[in-house]
Amino acid sequence: MSAVAAPAISVDRLGKRFGDFAALSDVSFDVGPGEVMGFLGPNGAGKSTLIRILCGLLRPSSGQARVAGLDVAADPEAVRRRIGYMSQRFSLYDDLSVAENLRFFGRIYGVSARDIGERLRTAIEMADLAGREDVLAGSLAGGWKQRLALGCAILHRPQVLFLDEPTSGVDPSSRRRFWSLIHDLAGQGVSVLVSTHYMDEAEYCMRVAMIAAGRLIALGAPHELKQRSAGGTLLEVACADTARALEIAATVAGVRDAAVFGNTVHVTAAAPDARDALLAALGATGLSGATVRAIAPSMEDMFVHLVQAARAPAEGRSTA
Amino acid sequence: MRGRRIVAVARKEALQVVRDPRSLMIALLLPLMQMFLLGYGVKLDVDRIPLCVVDEDGSQASRDLVQRFTSSRYFALREVDRTVAPAARRIDLGECRLALVLPPRLAERLDSGQGATLQLLVDGTDSNTATIAAGYARSVIDTHATMLQLQALERHGYPTHALKPLDVRPRVWFNEDLESSYFIIPGVVALVMSVIGSQLSSLTIAREWERGTMELLVSTPVTRLELMIGKLAPYFAIGLVDAAICVLVAVGWFGVPFRGALVTLLGTTCLFLAVVLAIGYLVSVSIRSQVGASQVALVLTMLPTTLLSGFTFPIDQMPAFVQGVTALVSARYYVTILKAIFLKGSTALELALPIVCLTLYAAVVVALAARAFRKTLD
Numbered sequence: 001m002s003a004v005a006a007p008a009i010s011v012d013r014l015g016k017r018f019g020d021f022a023a024l025s026d027v028s029f030d031v032g033p034g035e036v037m038g039f040l041g042p043n044g045a046g047k048s049t050l051i052r053i054l055c056g057l058l059r060p061s062s063g064q065a066r067v068a069g070l071d072v073a074a075d076p077e078a079v080r081r082r083i084g085y086m087s088q089r090f091s092l093y094d095d096l097s098v099a100e101n102l103r104f105f106g107r108i109y110g111v112s113a114r115d116i117g118e119r120l121r122t123a124i125e126m127a128d129l130a131g132r133e134d135v136l137a138g139s140l141a142g143g144w145k146q147r148l149a150l151g152c153a154i155l156h157r158p159q160v161l162f163l164d165e166p167t168s169g170v171d172p173s174s175r176r177r178f179w180s181l182i183h184d185l186a187g188q189g190v191s192v193l194v195s196t197h198y199m200d201e202a203e204y205c206m207r208v209a210m211i212a213a214g215r216l217i218a219l220g221a222p223h224e225l226k227q228r229s230a231g232g233t234l235l236e237v238a239c240a241d242t243a244r245a246l247e248i249a250a251t252v253a254g255v256r257d258a259a260v261f262g263n264t265v266h267v268t269a270a271a272p273d274a275r276d277a278l279l280a281a282l283g284a285t286g287l288s289g290a291t292v293r294a295i296a297p298s299m300e301d302m303f304v305h306l307v308q309a310a311r312a313p314a315e316g317r318s319t320a
Numbered sequence: 321m322r323g324r325r326i327v328a329v330a331r332k333e334a335l336q337v338v339r340d341p342r343s344l345m346i347a348l349l350l351p352l353m354q355m356f357l358l359g360y361g362v363k364l365d366v367d368r369i370p371l372c373v374v375d376e377d378g379s380q381a382s383r384d385l386v387q388r389f390t391s392s393r394y395f396a397l398r399e400v401d402r403t404v405a406p407a408a409r410r411i412d413l414g415e416c417r418l419a420l421v422l423p424p425r426l427a428e429r430l431d432s433g434q435g436a437t438l439q440l441l442v443d444g445t446d447s448n449t450a451t452i453a454a455g456y457a458r459s460v461i462d463t464h465a466t467m468l469q470l471q472a473l474e475r476h477g478y479p480t481h482a483l484k485p486l487d488v489r490p491r492v493w494f495n496e497d498l499e500s501s502y503f504i505i506p507g508v509v510a511l512v513m514s515v516i517g518s519q520l521s522s523l524t525i526a527r528e529w530e531r532g533t534m535e536l537l538v539s540t541p542v543t544r545l546e547l548m549i550g551k552l553a554p555y556f557a558i559g560l561v562d563a564a565i566c567v568l569v570a571v572g573w574f575g576v577p578f579r580g581a582l583v584t585l586l587g588t589t590c591l592f593l594a595v596v597l598a599i600g601y602l603v604s605v606s607i608r609s610q611v612g613a614s615q616v617a618l619v620l621t622m623l624p625t626t627l628l629s630g631f632t633f634p635i636d637q638m639p640a641f642v643q644g645v646t647a648l649v650s651a652r653y654y655v656t657i658l659k660a661i662f663l664k665g666s667t668a669l670e671l672a673l674p675i676v677c678l679t680l681y682a683a684v685v686v687a688l689a690a691r692a693f694r695k696t697l698d
Contacts, residue, residue: 057535057697094531107328
């Protein structure tokens with residue numbers, strides 16, 4: 001097997017239990033070199049647990065995970081030298097300055113005395129922290145903290161980067177900027193595994209893994225997933241009473257499922273002519289002001305659909 | 321093990337200490353405060369015992385005896401009463417520890433050679449002081465009685481210069497003036513070192529957990545040995561500065577003689593520091609909150625050092641079982657060493673036994689501390 005083709009991350013039937021609680025079950029996937037893989041799922045789905053296992057912070061209960069070709073359970077120290085990690089909570093030293101934090105992590109990761117000055121300059125430039133080298137990390141605003149944390153995670157030029165919800169609590173413009181930094185790193189051949197609960201951020205990823213209740217429920221490029229998940233036509237119903245519209249939609253023949261999205265109802269229909277039937281049904285019950293139009297599915301639609309699809313067979317299994 | 325990583329951790333830890341007022345206070349102010357408080361507070365000398373006299377005779381003879389007491393530095397005469405009742409009240413109120421009752425017709429009985437019995441009322445609530453005070457009073461009265469006997473013999477024409485009673489001339493070694501502070505202060509140095517050392521290191525791991533920085537730290541390639549050495553290095557340096565402060569206060573302020581070699585002091589202090597820092601580190605690894613860790617470390621070091629190290633209570637007078645327990649108190653060896661270096665000027669060779677014990681102790685706790693930390697979040 002050539003070095004180029006070897007996956008940067010290879011996860012095989014990975015599971016993790018905390019007592020009776022299965023935080024992860026039977027998760028398998030690969031991430032290639034230079035790939036940006038997104039982990040999408042609600043809070044508590046198991047994203048952080050998975051990332052912590054891959055960083056060697058937690059031991060897997062079952063299955064195997066290899067990062068940079070090394071088994072994380074067997075040789076976590078060797079793995080740690082090759083990865084960068086940004087934890088969900090800001091974990092740098094608040095009472096150390098920007099430069100002191102960078103220098104500390106650089107040294108800990110074994111960057112040589114000769115290289116460290118230049119690496120520091122690069123990181124400060126990348127994170128746009130020039131002029132703030134001596135500011136205490138604790139007094140930086142959210143977006144700056146995030147970029148500093150990324151800077152600390154890449155000083156040693158890791159092959160694989162794990163980012164656990166790096167953009168949570170950060171304003172939209174900082175988020176966009178952060179994602180462009182991630183893509184720059186991927187362009188340099190770094191594999192990035194990033195988790196988020198912002199559905200729109202999935203669009204920034206080359207591939208997306210959807211995770212719910214500790215299970216991998218879908219894996220693919222964002223556009224693939226949307227096509228696959230649609231399984232019919234997606235209709236958006238706009239009306240004053242979404243709860244009533246939801247009830248009515250469920251009774252219409254040809255409707256696969258319906259869910260409230262903000263102040264609209266998204267209806268997945270098996271047949272194209274369901275739109276007329278839906279309009280008629282809504283009109284017949286007095287919701288005449290309602291409009292129905294076909295829309296392109298969003299990541300959120302896809303997620304809701306996949307979670308519902310995944311739940312049905314899972315429940316079937318548990319009663320068997 | 322990589323030197324660079326140890327240096328990185330040590331430098332980071334030092335920066336954090338410098339920027340944390342609480343750590344700085346523990347490091348520099350606390351030892352000074354403790355040295356002065358304990359140096360003055362813990363005194364085993366019994367002198368200027370408050371005394372009252374019940375003089376029911378009111379003669380020249382009774383006044384002569386009272387004069388004996390007032391001229392002794394061990395007693396402070398508060399009041400001379402004519403009846404017992406007010407004196408008893410003074411003892412009840414704690415104003416006096418001792419009341420000397422001189423019976424009526426004292427002078428008459430002495431002159432007639434009948435002899436007299438004096439009564440000594442002693443407040444025994446503090447049995448140690450009571451015993452010492454009664455002993456002092458008895459010796460003052462004995463001296464006076466001997467003098468009266470000699471005077472009587474002289475009056476009857478005996479050549480008293482020919483009488484040679486037994487005489488003892490005690491010569492006290494090492495602490496010539498029997499100053500209890502000379503004996504206490506080296507112990508205070510040990511107490512301060514054990515409290516400060518364990519307090520400083522008890523915060524170091526707990527702080528990382530509490531502030532959420534541990535998650536990132538365990539994801540780096542730093543090994544647990546590198547982490548421990550790097551984290552303890554700055555505290556070791558601070559501990560040596562504290563030791564210097566303590567010794568300077570002991571010698572410069574309290575006037576405790578220093579008769580041994582500085583090298584022996586430095587070497588043994590390093591050993592003891594290793595022990596207490598490792599104990600604090602062990603606590604810090606096991607208890608993930610700073611307040612909890614600091615309290616546990618305080619109880620683990622302060623209590624045994626105060627009670628079981630021979631600092632205040634001599635070990636050879638403890639019950640055999642308790643003596644066995646003191647073998648597990650590291651401060652016991654350090655207190656022995658410090659007292660010997662300060663007062664006797666003992667050499668390292670003479671102190672071989674406690675030094676070997678302390679070295680073994682250090683080896684064990686440092687090894688335990690090095691293995692205690694697990695680089696995982698499980």
